[in-house]
Amino acid sequence: QKLIIRVDDDAGDPKKFKRGHALYGKQGYGNARGIWQTVYLESRGENYLEAIHFTPDIDNRIINISAYLKNDSKNELPLSLKIKTENGFINHKITVKPGQQKRNFDIEIPNMRLWSLGDPFLYEVEVSFENDLVHSYFGMRKISSKILPGTDYPYVALNNKPIYLQLALDQSYHPHGYYTFPDDNFIKEEILRTKSIGLNGIRVHIKVEVPRKLYWADKLGLLVVEDLPNSWGEPNKLMKAESEYTLKEMIKRDYNHPSIFSWVLFNEQWGLSTKNDPEDNKEKRSEILPETYHWITSMYYLAK
Numbered sequence: 001q002k003l004i005i006r007v008d009d010d011a012g013d014p015k016k017f018k019r020g021h022a023l024y025g026k027q028g029y030g031n032a033r034g035i036w037q038t039v040y041l042e043s044r045g046e047n048y049l050e051a052i053h054f055t056p057d058i059d060n061r062i063i064n065i066s067a068y069l070k071n072d073s074k075n076e077l078p079l080s081l082k083i084k085t086e087n088g089f090i091n092h093k094i095t096v097k098p099g100q101q102k103r104n105f106d107i108e109i110p111n112m113r114l115w116s117l118g119d120p121f122l123y124e125v126e127v128s129f130e131n132d133l134v135h136s137y138f139g140m141r142k143i144s145s146k147i148l149p150g151t152d153y154p155y156v157a158l159n160n161k162p163i164y165l166q167l168a169l170d171q172s173y174h175p176h177g178y179y180t181f182p183d184d185n186f187i188k189e190e191i192l193r194t195k196s197i198g199l200n201g202i203r204v205h206i207k208v209e210v211p212r213k214l215y216w217a218d219k220l221g222l223l224v225v226e227d228l229p230n231s232w233g234e235p236n237k238l239m240k241a242e243s244e245y246t247l248k249e250m251i252k253r254d255y256n257h258p259s260i261f262s263w264v265l266f267n268e269q270w271g272l273s274t275k276n277d278p279e280d281n282k283e284k285r286s287e288i289l290p291e292t293y294h295w296i297t298s299m300y301y302l303a304k
Contacts, residue, residue, distance in 0.1 A: 115139030139258030
């Protein structure tokens, strides 16, 4: 079987920051174009899982599971999970009824082992749905906010304990591959190096990161802020549609990573301003219009 993938990426000169509605990100750090994340094929039957999301609830010692089907089920179909723990396996079986496209349920996690920076324990999962077999994992951890005892300062809390964030802005850019990493060991060493200099987190700058890097952050215990890329043009309808689509797909794909504790939807005001005096070449003033502010607010609620 011969497979041809064609990418049309003619959206302007990145050096001039005129990418229109395309979500380009960065400040023109090299001509980064084309396919830069892993391409793979999966064989699937007629009925398969579109996505499966794990939402930990450490206070009640349960994991909430949402299984999404690509299409409404026509028949009653079995869905089974096998969760690997330190004390054996948790097996759970349910059925998806005809007409359902989403199935939501809870599983109790006895003798729960938390995911933390010092002990990033991951529960491995095998999910079977008719002929579809999915391997995934989750971490039992909680992100919230707490007032630091003895102060009035709100802190990000990990597992109900305030944590002092020591983060670096991670451009995640490389001399030869631009967005693409040289190899897997390079990614792992980068996470280890980050921890070795005393950091407990990174903000991946305006880039939907490679899943393998998020895996090593999960596996080695590092907090991650993931950014939605920005555009460089004015916030027109095409740009807004592209941002909304990318945001939903980004969160859908990376939902299960325990390392991600924050989503950044906009970087400063990039791609949000409208030129109000295009004829004045000496002083190109710009402003954010009221309708753009309303759209920014809607993006917050979309992410939530």
